[in-house]
Each structure stands twice: as C-alpha cells, then as structure tokens.
Amino acid sequence: MEQRRAGPAEEAGGDEAAEAGEAGCSPAAAAPEEPGGLGRLVPEGGPPARVIVHVDLDCFYAQVEMISNPELKGKPLGVQQKYLVVTCNYEARKLGVKKLMNVRDAKEKCPQLVLVNGEDLTRYREMSYKVTELLEEFSPIVERLGFDENFVDLTEMVEKRLQQLQSDELSALTVSGHVYNNQYINLHDILHIRLLVGSQIAAEMREAMNNQLGLTGCAGVASNKLLAKLVSGVFKPNQQTVLLPESSQVLIQSLNHVKEMPGIGYKTAKRLEALGISSVHDLQTFSSKILEKELGISVAQRIQKLSFGEDNSPVTPSGPPQSFSEEDSFKKCSSEVEVKNKIEELLASLLNRVCQDGRKPHTIRLIIRQYSSENHCSRESRQCPIPSHIIQKLGTGNCDVITPMVGILMKLFRNMVNVKMPFHLTLLSVCLCNLKALNTSKKGTIDYYLTPSLSTTSRSGKRSFKMKDSHMED
DNA sequence: TGGGGTTAT
C-alpha cells in the first residue's frame, strides 16, 4: 500500500506556459511526506487553493423555447425582444445570425429564421432558478450571474472526495472534458488532482441538468471565478474545460482586448484606452501608481490583479432575489394617462411574482428613461417606502393594493417629470425591493409590540425592556 | 440594444 509521493514539480507539463506561473499559486507546492493513507492530500495550513466551476447554459432563452415547443428543434430559431434578436440557437448562428442583432438584419441574413417573442421572462426565470437549485444540491455555495450562468465553489466537495479516494484509485484518476492548452496532467501535483476531481463534478452537474431539465451547457473549472469563467467558453456548445495553473497566463493572454476581461466594462475600457492601455499585457505592465490616480485605488488594484488572472473574490451564494422588477421600452410615451396604464401593467405582474415569493417588499421604485439625442443610456429613478398598511395586504387579493400603489408611483413620476411641460419617455420600470421575510423579522421591531395578535396572544401581554432596542424601519 | 439583475459610492 505504498503511496505516490508528491515530488517537486518535475516537468510540470513541459510547456513554455509554465514560465509565467501565477503569483501566490506556485505549482506543486512541496507536500510534506505523511505516514499512511491519503492524508497528504489535505492542505495543512493557510487557505486552500479553491476549485471553482462556472456553468454557462447554451443560448438559454432559445433552449427554453425549444422545450416549450419541440417543433422548433432543428430549425433556425431567434428570440425577439422589440426589434432585436436577443439570442438564437446554433442552427441560426451557422446561418449568420448573431446575438443582439437587429431583426431586419437577421431576416436578411437568414430568411428562414423562425422568431418567437421573448419579452415575457417568466418561463426563463423559472427555468433559471431550477438550474440554480439543481446546482445547490451539489454544494450550497452557488452564485448566479444573470439568468444563464452560475458559479459553484467545489473546494469542500473536492476535499471530501479526495478523502474517500483509495491510493490505488489515484493513479487511475482522469479528467472529464477538455484540458485547456492541452496541458500535460501531473498526478503528483495536488493542484492538478483537485482540478481533475472538479472536472468530474462539473460533468455530473451537466449530466444532471440534461437528464432532469433537458438543458445543455458549458462548464469551466479553475482556481478562481475569473479563470473559471474565461475557460468555460473555450469549447463551445455543450462542452467543458479545465484550466491547470501553469496555463493561466496563456488563457488571459489569449484575450484580444482588456474589454473582454470580466469586470472591465464599457466605461473602464474607455478610460484605459485613453491611457494607451488596450491589451492585457498593457494593463499588466502599466504603472500601478498612475492607474490608481486615474481610476481610484479600488478599481485600479482590482483590475490590475485581474490582468494577471488573479481574483480572490469569493463565490457569494445568491439566495433568493434582492429585488423584483418589470420594465417596458417603447418609442414614445408622452401623456400621464399612458404612463398610468403602463405602470398598472407592470405592477400587476410584479404583485403576482412577489405574492408567489412569500416575502414582502418594503420599498418601491420607479425608473424612467427620457428621450434625448445623446446620453441615450441614462435613467432616472425615485423610490419611497411602501406604507405598512399596504405591505400587510400584499399576500392576499392584490386588487385592493394596486390602486394605492399606482397612486404612489404616479407621485414618484411627477417628482421626476414636470407634467405641465411636454415629455417623451422611452422606458418605464417598476422595482419592488428591500424584501423582508414576513413577520419573522418583526420580533425586535416596534411592530412586534404594537401588533395585538403578536404582543397579546403569543406572548404574556406585558411589554418588556426590549422596547428600547426596537427601532422603526423605513 | 432588451429585460432583467448586482454591488459600490
């Protein structure tokens, strides 16, 4: 029962990529010899290197539509919102249709394109949460990113599987899916071993998604969220890829522009361009001091770390949503009556959703976009607390809350827009947020002692000293 | 550019 020794990094793959190893992530960190079993696979001190998977569904809305209507399968399919094809299946992509393509251009490129309307997100949202819940069965640490992506921290699960592994099974350990950069696997390298186990769990996740939900997707396994996300997209539909540490520099250098780095958005990319920074290498080698002065210390330090493939941000469990919103965009809305009608529609849908959730929103917000030739992306908003007498009626028939809530929203609207002057809106959105779990959070608040059903029947009826700790919300 | 979401300031 002799075990393999984790020796020094004897030819860690034999590729040139090993030169530029990730700082703080030295390959094959010397594992001390321990007697018996596989105890040496458990790190003895400090934070263990993580194993993260990024799961990314293939053209999610189109998949949901093909499940709803199987006759669409095999045909080029686009999902339309207003005049845009927001996503499309791979049949359509082969014929030249791209995401966020104008409907006219798409039809011109591909006259056989079948379009379905995807403005109502209900079925997509429901399927999205089914995916997240399925992944949460593997590990509770699941972070959603949009409707079609999830990060899962597999570190603990991998550790548990390694502890169950017999030493003779170690030599038979294999990867599931692709290895990025076709890098050589070193079974003496504990980091390689952990990532391989991660790749096997990722394959099980994709299998479960396919068997239980009928969905296909990609997965990327790596030591942090940035790298997992980047590597998940390398082999594209319905495949998975694992990144071994020695190839992380190859991966990030494969990006053509800093804008392709998740975390560097439109605004930051523009500011970087003004500094002459366009490639990842430019950002890596740019003066930290100057970058901090230009972008602020927080953004500068974070994105410069990203440029080296370093990302210590945790996988933060998303849990239930923080907010519910519904929006509608249009060419023109210019009268109060129109605004009120649109708001009523948005609110009706929202109240149904919030009712199903069970929690109660304590804040309501109205968001508008006004027409203007430039600055076309800018929105304005006003928010206020929802009066407590309305909150309490929220679970039941929402007919009696819709009128007062529309009243509140119209006040918020008139606070933003002078209705005595002409106006031109191109978007209205209503958001319910500041969600609280019904009643359970009431204990310790003033409401608890002022609500007869709680303070007299479920307790002794006496007021206690806890009064002084209570405070009003909103 | 749609119809959503999140966190930081």
Next chain:
DNA sequence: ATAACCC
C-alpha cells in the same frame, strides 16, 4: 440616487 458591472 446614481453609476458601474454582469447576462
């Protein structure tokens, strides 16, 4: 309340 980021 806005601005940035993500899809």
